[in-house]
Every structure is written in C-alpha cells, then in structure tokens.
Amino acid sequence: xxxxxxxxxxxxxxxxxxxxxxxxxxxxxxxxxxxxxxxxxxxxxxxxxxxxxxxxxxxxxxxxxxxxxxxxxxxxxxxxxxxxxxxxxxxxxxxxxxxxxxxxxxxxxxxxxxxxxxxxxxxxxxxxxxxxxxxxxxxxxxxxxxxxxxxxxxxxxxxxxxxxxxxxxxxxxxxxxxxxxxxxxxxxxxxxxxxxxxxxxxxxxxxxxxxxxxxxxxxxxxxxxxxxxxxxxxxxxxxxxxxxxxxxxxxxxxxxxxxxxxxxxxxxxxxxxxxxxxxxxxxxxxxxxxxxxxxxxxxxxxxxxxxxxxxxxxxxxxxxxxxxxxxxxxxxxxxxxxxxxxxxxxxxxxxxxxxxxxxxxxxxxxxxxxxxxxxxxxxxx
Numbered sequence: 001x002x003x004x005x006x007x008x009x010x011x012x013x014x015x016x017x018x019x020x021x022x023x024x025x026x027x028x029x030x031x032x033x034x035x036x037x038x039x040x041x042x043x044x045x046x047x048x049x050x051x052x053x054x055x056x057x058x059x060x061x062x063x064x065x066x067x068x069x070x071x072x073x074x075x076x077x078x079x080x081x082x083x084x085x086x087x088x089x090x091x092x093x094x095x096x097x098x099x100x101x102x103x104x105x106x107x108x109x110x111x112x113x114x115x116x117x118x119x120x121x122x123x124x125x126x127x128x129x130x131x132x133x134x135x136x137x138x139x140x141x142x143x144x145x146x147x148x149x150x151x152x153x154x155x156x157x158x159x160x161x162x163x164x165x166x167x168x169x170x171x172x173x174x175x176x177x178x179x180x181x182x183x184x185x186x187x188x189x190x191x192x193x194x195x196x197x198x199x200x201x202x203x204x205x206x207x208x209x210x211x212x213x214x215x216x217x218x219x220x221x222x223x224x225x226x227x228x229x230x231x232x233x234x235x236x237x238x239x240x241x242x243x244x245x246x247x248x249x250x251x252x253x254x255x256x257x258x259x260x261x262x263x264x265x266x267x268x269x270x271x272x273x274x275x276x277x278x279x280x281x282x283x284x285x286x287x288x289x290x291x292x293x294x295x296x297x298x299x300x301x302x303x304x305x306x307x308x309x310x311x312x313x314x315x316x317x318x319x320x321x322x323x324x325x326x327x328x329x330x331x332x333x334x335x336x337x338x339x340x341x342x343x344x345x346x347x348x349x350x351x352x353x354x355x356x357x358x359x360x361x362x363x364x365x366x367x368x369x370x371x372x373x374x375x376x377x378x379x380x381x
Contacts, residue, residue: 016072016075017072017117019058020109020123021124022128025148027046054147057123062164064161065164077111081093109136113137118140119141120142122143122145123160125146129156133184133203141206143166143207145164146159146312151215155182155184157215159349178210179207181205181207183203184204186202187200228336229336230256236300236368241298246297248270248271248273250269251267252302257300270284272288274295285322288317298331299318299332300334301333302335303339303367307349309349310349320353323360324356332368336369347378347380358381361379361381
C-alpha cells in the first residue's frame, strides 16, 4: 500500500485524511421518510422531529482514527460539513449556502482531490457516496461512515467506529487492508415512497477493505428462496398470539407475513398487526411507540441480503428505544438458510446508534429458516 508522505518545513509528515460530512444524512429514517435527499425532505424530517445524527457518527469515526493515529493531518469542509466535529482540521472548502447540497459535497471532494489527500472519509448514505464519487479523482480511495437511510453500496464500513478503525489501518499502511473496486449503488427515493424499488449502479471506486470491518453491497433474493420465504411467513402467522402487537419491518421477506394474512402492507415501510388486522401502516418511530402502549409487542424482521444487517439499514423507524422496550426475546428473525450461507463466516450486524442496545442484541439469536426449522446465528455490533 503506497500512502503518500508530504514534505513540510519540519521534514516528512504523515498521511492526510479528507473528511466530508453530510449533516442531514439519515435524517428521514426514524420519521419514516425512507431517505433524506433534497431540501424539502430535510425540512419535512425536521418538522416531524428528526434529530441530526451525522456529526455524532463522524465523531465516533474520528475518535477511532485518532486513537491509532493521533498526529494524522485532516482537511475538511466548513461548518457542519466537517469543521465542527474535526476541531483543529484545516478547512479547504467552504459551501456557498448555509443549507448544504449534493453539489457542495462534490465540490468538497474535488478540493480534497486537488489537495492530494490519501483517503476521503465521508459520512452519509448512498446519495452522499454518489456525490463524493462524482468529485473524487480515480486515484484517491474513499470510505463511507454509514449514516444514511439507504446504504446499499459496498463503499461503507459496517459501523462508524469500524470506519474509523479501517481508515486508521489503511493510512498506517497495514498489510491486512486491501483496496477493492467498490460499487456505488442508489435507489430512487421518490419511487421508494411509492413502494417501488429501483436500484441503479452508478459506478465503482477504490475503497479500503477488511472483511470484518467492511460492508458488502446488498444482494437480491436467490432462485428458490421465494417458496421458503412463503413457508416461513405462514409459520410466523400461525404462531401469532391473540391480542399482541406485531411490528413488521421493511422488505420482501416480512411483507409475506402480511400477504399470508391477506393484508396490504408497505414494502419499504413498517406496519403493525393485531389479531390479523392492520392497525398501523408505514409507521415512524413515534407511531410505533404509541401503538406499543399497554400491549405485548413482537418485532418481525428480515436479514438484509449480502450485508447481514438486522437493524440500522433501511429500518431506522425501528429505533433503539423500540427495540429496548420490546426486548431481544420477542424479536422474530426470518431468513432462508441460503441467505445465511451467502454471508460466509460473517455474523449478523446491528447498528442502532445506541451502544447499550447494540450490546443487548449481541450474542446469538434464533432465526426462523423454515416452517419447522430454526437455527442459532451470531450477532455482533
């Protein structure tokens, strides 16, 4: 790994990291907006009470980096795009407006490319990844701190802390880290809000990779899995308890539960069922918590194909507070054996944004893999 060393008046200095924060990334997740692209979406998320999380996650990643590379040189963008969290960093880009846009992200990446940084670390989701890639020279690697609603691209680390650890290892020249061609994927948010999924490959970038720290691209269903998923859904329905609230997470696997019940469910939203009837549709975190009052509640979730994510990718409406109140014993996980095998030796992952809840989920969970088949699978944060 050839990390640049720059000459200064004091001699050779270490590598340089470029930091870009999309301060609004992930804002729409907990309030059920399924994304945060565009000024109007950001304003609506704030109106619904969403709390920005990007700078907190940037801080987690930077802390992990500085633990290993305390003398690392960092360049960043003005204000909420990096300066606020990377205190002492050199500001080399200033956005034109107080409300940052994708164009500001691209311009910041161009400035960092011109500055010959050794790595661009960005905080955001798939939309931010697209904007960063558009402004980055092909010779400069990029790495994502997962903070968005949509994170289908393989340019991300599994968590913010893992992104910091991976960046530090790469910049330190670790032989364990390789550079791979990572996919930049994104979904059309307007189609998502119409319950339609349209994924597109926008290109490839060079990105540091270490299996235990890196995220893979999302994978679709494999041939033959549909029949298994239907059978699992029928089993989940047959085991439902009278009077209990069942929260159905996003995705095609959990949607089959609603289909077995004869209900119209939201493909990428969160729905709620009691006694076979739909009592809530396309819920945000607040709506879920309100329905839980006075009811025994169960969570029904699937596993994100290729990535193995259980919580924190596309289902942020099921927040850490929701999970805490439900408890790990009332979480029903649906996944085919084929989907679990495709993860290789990787455990399922959780990234709820709450260390205590992540720790509570860590260990082993029972997975429903067939109508009369369960397996125990490792979970880590």
